[in-house]
Amino acid sequence: MVWFLIRRLLLVIPTLIGVAVAVFFLIRVMPGDVVVVKLRADGAAVSEETIQAERRRLGLDKPLYQQFADYMVGLTRLDLGKSLWTGDSVAREIAIRIPVSFQIALMATIIAVLIALPLGTISALYRDTWIDHSVRVLAVSGLAIPSFWLGMLIILALLSLFNWLPKIGYVSIFEDPLTNLSALIWPAISVGYRYAAVSTRMMRSALLEVMREDYIRTARAKGVWTSLIMRRHALRNALLPVVTVIGLEFAFLIGGLVVTEQVFNINGIGKLFVDATARGDFNLIQGLVLFIATIFIFVNLLVDILYAWLDPRIRLS
Amino acid sequence: MKNEVVPSLGNRAFAEPAAAAVAGRLLPPVLEIDDLHVQFSTSHGTVRAVEGLSYSVHPGEMVAIVGESGSGKSVSALAVMRLLPPGTARIPAGRVRFDGKELLQLSEEEMRRIRGREIAMIFQEPMTSLNPVLRIGLQIMEPLTIHLNMDERAARARAIELLTLVGITDPDSRLDQYPHQLSGGMRQRVMIAIGLACNPKLLIADEPTTALDVTIQAQILELMKDLSRRLGIAVIIITHNLGIVARYADRVNVMYAARLAESGTAERVFSRPLHPYARGLLAAVPRLDRGRSAKLATIEGAPPNLLAPPEGCRFRPRCKFAIDKCHEVPPFVAVEPGHVVSCHRASEVEELDRLPGQAATAARAAKANGADVILDIKHASKFFPIRSGLFGRQRMIRAVNDVTLDARRGETLGLVGESGCGKSTLGRLVLRLDDPTAGEIRFENVDLARLKRSQMVAVRKRMQVIFQDPYSSLNPRMTVGQIIAEPMRVHEVLPKPQVAGRVAELLQLVGLFPYMALRYPHELSGGQRQRVGIARALAVNPNVIVCDEAVSALDVSIQGQVINLLEDLQHKLGLTYLFIAHDLAVVRHISSKVAVMYLGRIVEYAPADTLFSSPKHPYTQALLAAAPIPDPVIERARPRRIISGELPSPLKPPVGCVFHPRCPLATEDCKKAVPATRELGPSHMVACIHA
Numbered sequence A: 001m002v003w004f005l006i007r008r009l010l011l012v013i014p015t016l017i018g019v020a021v022a023v024f025f026l027i028r029v030m031p032g033d034v035v036v037v038k039l040r041a042d043g044a045a046v047s048e049e050t051i052q053a054e055r056r057r058l059g060l061d062k063p064l065y066q067q068f069a070d071y072m073v074g075l076t077r078l079d080l081g082k083s084l085w086t087g088d089s090v091a092r093e094i095a096i097r098i099p100v101s102f103q104i105a106l107m108a109t110i111i112a113v114l115i116a117l118p119l120g121t122i123s124a125l126y127r128d129t130w131i132d133h134s135v136r137v138l139a140v141s142g143l144a145i146p147s148f149w150l151g152m153l154i155i156l157a158l159l160s161l162f163n164w165l166p167k168i169g170y171v172s173i174f175e176d177p178l179t180n181l182s183a184l185i186w187p188a189i190s191v192g193y194r195y196a197a198v199s200t201r202m203m204r205s206a207l208l209e210v211m212r213e214d215y216i217r218t219a220r221a222k223g224v225w226t227s228l229i230m231r232r233h234a235l236r237n238a239l240l241p242v243v244t245v246i247g248l249e250f251a252f253l254i255g256g257l258v259v260t261e262q263v264f265n266i267n268g269i270g271k272l273f274v275d276a277t278a279r280g281d282f283n284l285i286q287g288l289v290l291f292i293a294t295i296f297i298f299v300n301l302l303v304d305i306l307y308a309w310l311d312p313r314i315r316l317s
Numbered sequence B: 001m002k003n004e005v006v007p008s009l010g011n012r013a014f015a016e017p018a019a020a021a022v023a024g025r026l027l028p029p030v031l032e033i034d035d036l037h038v039q040f041s042t043s044h045g046t047v048r049a050v051e052g053l054s055y056s057v058h059p060g061e062m063v064a065i066v067g068e069s070g071s072g073k074s075v076s077a078l079a080v081m082r083l084l085p086p087g088t089a090r091i092p093a094g095r096v097r098f099d100g101k102e103l104l105q106l107s108e109e110e111m112r113r114i115r116g117r118e119i120a121m122i123f124q125e126p127m128t129s130l131n132p133v134l135r136i137g138l139q140i141m142e143p144l145t146i147h148l149n150m151d152e153r154a155a156r157a158r159a160i161e162l163l164t165l166v167g168i169t170d171p172d173s174r175l176d177q178y179p180h181q182l183s184g185g186m187r188q189r190v191m192i193a194i195g196l197a198c199n200p201k202l203l204i205a206d207e208p209t210t211a212l213d214v215t216i217q218a219q220i221l222e223l224m225k226d227l228s229r230r231l232g233i234a235v236i237i238i239t240h241n242l243g244i245v246a247r248y249a250d251r252v253n254v255m256y257a258a259r260l261a262e263s264g265t266a267e268r269v270f271s272r273p274l275h276p277y278a279r280g281l282l283a284a285v286p287r288l289d290r291g292r293s294a295k296l297a298t299i300e301g302a303p304p305n306l307l308a309p310p311e312g313c314r315f316r317p318r319c320k321f322a323i324d325k326c327h328e329v330p331p332f333v334a335v336e337p338g339h340v341v342s343c344h345r346a347s348e349v350e351e352l353d354r355l356p357g358q359a360a361t362a363a364r365a366a367k368a369n370g371a372d373v374i375l376d377i378k379h380a381s382k383f384f385p386i387r388s389g390l391f392g393r394q395r396m397i398r399a400v401n402d403v404t405l406d407a408r409r410g411e412t413l414g415l416v417g418e419s420g421c422g423k424s425t426l427g428r429l430v431l432r433l434d435d436p437t438a439g440e441i442r443f444e445n446v447d448l449a450r451l452k453r454s455q456m457v458a459v460r461k462r463m464q465v466i467f468q469d470p471y472s473s474l475n476p477r478m479t480v481g482q483i484i485a486e487p488m489r490v491h492e493v494l495p496k497p498q499v500a501g502r503v504a505e506l507l508q509l510v511g512l513f514p515y516m517a518l519r520y521p522h523e524l525s526g527g528q529r530q531r532v533g534i535a536r537a538l539a540v541n542p543n544v545i546v547c548d549e550a551v552s553a554l555d556v557s558i559q560g561q562v563i564n565l566l567e568d569l570q571h572k573l574g575l576t577y578l579f580i581a582h583d584l585a586v587v588r589h590i591s592s593k594v595a596v597m598y599l600g601r602i603v604e605y606a607p608a609d610t611l612f613s614s615p616k617h618p619y620t621q622a623l624l625a626a627a628p629i630p631d632p633v634i635e636r637a638r639p640r641r642i643i644s645g646e647l648p649s650p651l652k653p654p655v656g657c658v659f660h661p662r663c664p665l666a667t668e669d670c671k672k673a674v675p676a677t678r679e680l681g682p683s684h685m686v687a688c689i690h691a
């Protein structure tokens, strides 16, 4: 198991290098020129010379292999380069947005787990009764309703019912927990619902699958009562696939809240991604992709560790 | 539903004191099942899985329920435990009296208190019956804490006691292990320990050893028998293996198509079977103690579909004695005290069977001695490298180790051994699905390992394979006709327009009908699918067919049909078989020469009759002693010598003779060197220094 983890960790490096190379070249196929976009943004008449000068300043006039070499050398020093738009370091641009994105993702995960585990279990236990049907309707609607649309509904509801809107602008939870939570709970709910729906369905089907296993029949033949069968024999086994879903969703939420962040006017990773793409800010896009890839890799690793903790067959092999 | 039991002969017939061949019979029964019916509602209609089943079990007695798959034997046991799937299963009628209680009337909570406490159940698959994420200890202690309110300490002490009882060494540390760290035999012992935890009055074992090897099977069954005698526990053993019944059961109930066909003491049912199905079944099993002189008797046809079973006697479509009256459901008739048969002609059957007609077919003349050697395996080995850890040392699994065998044209070379002995790997080497690490495999005098890919194609045409599981080896999206035609297409043996005709011909050759070419595999029964597998193998006119457990998954009556078919084809087409199987009786019946494999090596190799009548190697002797013979008289007279221990890990095979840790004759010399193969009689090769 220890060996397994070490091997996985060692694999992270080549994976990230692969991602870096791929993203570098893929981006350069994209149309749009950051300099043109930036200088002629408001329709200003900027001369071709000015543009060329700006290019030179940003190093965009160098041949592609040179740019690539610079970029890779920078990476070895963990330097992601500077944003072509703001001139700030890419690492800083990302870092200042991590807390808010991370917090929303974490809150959404907590909401999803708190909803999905009990609901999925109940739904499986009372399979094909009205309870199960209601849970499934709830879950299917969660999948059908886009998160941003739910977000807009929430904002409308807050506005029309309480004539109140969450504060714009991010306050750290450590400074002012109340303001922080009152602002971030709404986006967390609006993405958490879909998240919960996915996990509930997974939980239900995994549990139904497990309930058909021979060892559950053994437990029943031993005279174990139903609630203990669920708690002791079924849940742990059923959690295995659910853990995977939860982990991947979490990783997705860190970078994927593109529209929802717009709706709630949150300056997170998702919004940064949209901005960077719209502006053709190559360096920032590269940095973001690498960052999100890293998140995915580590979440996967975490899922594997959880797996090993849940399943002795993995832990002890 | 009408009660099909004639009242005067009904359940009381079982309880007659005169039937008390077993001491336990004098005590009142612990379990009495009376006119039990179980139905399943499916999307295709109602399946009547059990109909009018009645039997009883007395303290200390071992009662066997025998039948083929779908006969209702397992369902009836689950009904007793009230463990049938609640949504689909129904028990429309019947009484199940256990220890003075009517189980079918109890509330779920009352029933729960009985499960595991007074009635315990052991299931077929030890691999999946234990929870993989919980420690063995917890799983054994669970019933103790639930039913007997033991605290952790007391339960642990009892668990250790139980593991010792079921013969597990080092029980203390086993408690902290997980199921995947134990072998199949060990897991089944753990299941028995769980079953015995609360001193139940009744233990129901549903095919407890079907997934285990024959030596382990014998260990487990001996254990169960011994415990049932010592602790006075009544045991119901559900099995399809007539040998097990003969060796261990006091009474036997034969089920066919959801109904009881015959019931009585094992001695009487085996010595005087009176239901035509029971008679057919006993005649259809290949026997270890009989040579290969005669063809197996078979029961033609297949068990009925329980969605639309034939009216009257369920066995009528397959019964050679059927008369008009058989359109009525036959009553249970006690032909002698305690021996009950459900057949209109029970009293005449013995007379009828004696008449000439379907008498045993003439002896076969499978003399291949003069023929040339078609398959010649010389010192073949196959090692698989295994790496452990990141920088771990590379180790070798010696799956096949220095094997020398040969087969002549038209004969059958049998290869037996327990799982993991390397017999299937050897089969793969012959088919060149794997390349040997060393040695030669010569087919028609050409060393296969030397052939190039293109040359191999031509060889593949002459060498075909039939696998164990006909279902997974047939593409479900192709029709039977396409499946059989595929090898012909690949090898271009026939011009296209003739293929359809050849498919029809092949279908008839294997005992199917040409119209079946349009069917899909799932529309066929297991036996029919295996016939399709055989037809596919025959499509390219091979000379050699490797049969890898080809009949192992089939029910007894179907197995007999397929074995006969293979033999007929051999005669007609001059085929050579490499017959790989774990069932010794089947191998004895079909093979002319037999090789016994243990841990990658051939330990004994001789003409079939010589090997089975005078085995020389201690392992062969142990295998034969472990395999039960379907005859209680022989079984009860036979000395029981069950070898202990399990197959060692092929990663760390014992030094010297690989069998020495389990060998009763082992001496210090045995550990020194791998024993050389010696010829002890004509063509009788044995690798043992003390044989």
Ligand code: SF4
Pocket (backbone or CB within 6 Å): B275, B276, B277, B313, B314, B315, B316, B317, B319, B320, B321, B322, B323, B326, B330, B342, B343, B344, B345, B346
């Ligand atoms: S009742 Fe008739 S059909 Fe049934 S087994 Fe007896 S003779 Fe055969």
Ligand code: SF4
Pocket (backbone or CB within 6 Å): B617, B618, B619, B657, B658, B659, B660, B661, B663, B664, B665, B666, B667, B670, B675, B687, B688, B689, B690, B691
């Ligand atoms: S060589 Fe020794 S250990 Fe091996 S089978 Fe013969 S007697 Fe037993």
